[in-house]
Amino acid sequence: MSTRRLFAVALVVSLLLAGVASYYASAHPDGLEYVAEQTGFSDAAEDSATADSPLADYQTSGVDDARVSGGLAGVIGVVVMLVLSTGLFWLVRRREPRDADADQRAQSEA
Amino acid sequence: MHVPDGFLDAPTSAATGVVAVAAVALSLRGARRELDDRTAPRAGLVATFVFAAQMINFPVGAGTSGHLMGGALAAVLVGPWTAVLCLSVVLVVQALLMADGGITALGTNITLIGIVTVAVGWAVFVLLRRVLPKRVSMVAPAAAVGALVSVPAAALVFTLLFSVGGNVSVDLGAVMTAMLGWHTAIGIGEALITGLVVGSVVATRPDLVHGARPLLEERELELRTGVGP
Numbered sequence: 001m002s003t004r005r006l007f008a009v010a011l012v013v014s015l016l017l018a019g020v021a022s023y024y025a026s027a028h029p030d031g032l033e034y035v036a037e038q039t040g041f042s043d044a045a046e047d048s049a050t051a052d053s054p055l056a057d058y059q060t061s062g063v064d065d066a067r068v069s070g071g072l073a074g075v076i077g078v079v080v081m082l083v084l085s086t087g088l089f090w091l092v093r094r095r096e097p098r099d100a101d102a103d104q105r106a107q108s109e110a
Numbered sequence: 111m112h113v114p115d116g117f118l119d120a121p122t123s124a125a126t127g128v129v130a131v132a133a134v135a136l137s138l139r140g141a142r143r144e145l146d147d148r149t150a151p152r153a154g155l156v157a158t159f160v161f162a163a164q165m166i167n168f169p170v171g172a173g174t175s176g177h178l179m180g181g182a183l184a185a186v187l188v189g190p191w192t193a194v195l196c197l198s199v200v201l202v203v204q205a206l207l208m209a210d211g212g213i214t215a216l217g218t219n220i221t222l223i224g225i226v227t228v229a230v231g232w233a234v235f236v237l238l239r240r241v242l243p244k245r246v247s248m249v250a251p252a253a254a255v256g257a258l259v260s261v262p263a264a265a266l267v268f269t270l271l272f273s274v275g276g277n278v279s280v281d282l283g284a285v286m287t288a289m290l291g292w293h294t295a296i297g298i299g300e301a302l303i304t305g306l307v308v309g310s311v312v313a314t315r316p317d318l319v320h321g322a323r324p325l326l327e328e329r330e331l332e333l334r335t336g337v338g339p
Contacts (some may be wrong), residue, residue, distance in 0.1 A: 001314045003148075010155050014162035022165040026175035030167060031292040032111050032268070034174040039285045041278035046116035048209040056209035058165060074165055077207060081161040085199045086154025089192065092138055093145035 011082070018074030022058065023067050111179065111264060111293070112204065113219055115212030122275025127217030133225045134198050140191030144320065152318060153188045157196035159307075160184055161203065168299050176296030179223050179264065182231025182257035183304045186249070186321035187311065190232040197224035218271065222264045231260035235321060246329070249312050249322045254305030261297035265289040 001009075029037065036042035054061045055073045063069035118126075145153060160180035167175040180200075184193035201219050204210040211219045231253075238252035269286045276282075308319065316322045 003315070003318070006311075006315055006318070007151070007155060010159055014155075014159045017159075018162040018165050022162075025165060025177075026167040026169040028167070028169060028173050028175040030111065031170070031174060031176050031265070031289070031296050032113065035285060035288040035292060036117070038288055039280050041117065041272075041276065041280050041285075044116045044277045045114040046212070048115055048205065048211075049213045050206055050209040053207060053209055055207050058208050058210070073208070074162065077165075077203065078158055078162055080207065081158040081199065081203055082154060084203065085157035085196065086151055088195065088199060089141070089145050089150040089153040092141050092195070093147065093150040094142045 014078050015075060018078045019071040022074050023070055111176075111219075111223060111261075111268070112201075112211035113215040113222070113268065115214050116277060118215065118218055118271060119275040119277050120214070122271055123214045123218060125217075125275075126221045126271065130198070130217040130220035130224070133194055134220070137191045137194040137198075141189070141195055144189035144192045149188065149192075149320075153192045153196060156184050156188050156193075157199050160196060161200045163303065164200065164204070170292065170295040170299065174292055174295075176261075176293070176299055178300055178303050179227045179261060180304075181223065181227025181229075181264075182235065182253055182260045182300070183307060185228050185232040186235055186253040186256070186304075186308055187319055189320040190228055193228045193232070194224050197228060218268075221271075222268055226264045226267050227260040230263040231256035234259045239321065239324070244325055244328055246312060246316050246322050246325050249316075249319060249325065250305050250309035253308040253321065254301040257304035258297045258301035261300050262290050262293045265293035 033042065036045070050056060055076060058070055058073045060069045060072045063072060160178070160183065163178045163180060165177070167177045170176050181193060181197055184196045188196065198220050201211060201216065201224060205213055205216050205219070235252050235256035238255055239248065242248040242252060266289070269282070269289050272285060273282050311319055312322060316326060
């Protein structure tokens with residue numbers, strides 16, 4: 001499989017997970033929330049400072065249909081993640097040695 | 111496992127914040143060795159996939175659920191330093207955009223989900239890669255075991271943090287038992303997903319799997335000695 005094709009598959013799977021499958025995810029409290037309830041410290045939880053943000057709790061504010069609201073938030077999240085993380089890793093990466101040589105040559109010729 | 115604001119007191123949250131900043135700074139340096147023109151886009155995609163997969167809570171028995179953490183998965187696919195950065199970006203986006211995990215708890219969440227699961231998952235994976243047969247088919251099972259261990263390890267570290275700086279005094283033994291029990295169950299889900307995803311990539315393009323690279327290099331050497339005079 002070509003790298004490009006594998007990338008496309010991974011991106012489509014991510015979009016489907018966040019945009020469609022997330023609606024069917026378990027709504028039960030997660031392990032930590034459950035333990036907090038059982039052992040009596042769940043009341044210590046405070047609302048996040050971002051609790052009123054437009055995508056809080058993976059729901060898009062202003063969209064009533066739960067399926068669309070959650071799916072849209074998921075898809076927006078995936079796009080934000082792709083741009084932010086790829087941008088970060090592109091900045092952090094080491095430059096190809098060939099390019100560095102070319103840069104050096106260009107500099108010494110200048 | 112996303113810790114909300116309020117569970118841990120300010121000094122503990124500040125301390126985990128310092129740990130998180132230090133680990134991200136170290137990882138930014140370490141990741142330079144793992145990232146180049148070809149691997150950088152791949153790492154972005156892995157971070158994106160982990161974000162999406164974390165939205166899928168799966169049930170684990172009596173009224174509880176869990177989701178992938180993805181530390182072991184990211185470490186095996188793109189390398190441990192890059193994995194810490196992948197998980198950190200996921201956690202920042204979740205906290206700021208989705209209100210998933212607290213803001214003052216961001217350092218705690220990066221420590222637990224970004225550092226502990228990556229470090230433990232990768233360490234177990236490398237150990238198994240050393241002792242298991244040197245075959246590419248061993249990569250996915252080794253990754254799965256690393257994933258399995260990484261989740262209760264993060265639960266253990268949370269409990270230790272809570273024993274130091276919990277805002278509510280509760281029976282810590284009960285917290286420890288419940289956290290380890292439930293997160294071992296969640297770890298089985300983590301292991302299944304990690305094994306499935308790593309196995310799929312290994313089956314199609316093993317050269318794209320960071321953790322498979324030493325095995326592939328050995329295989330190439332064997333092939334060369336085979337065709338030699």
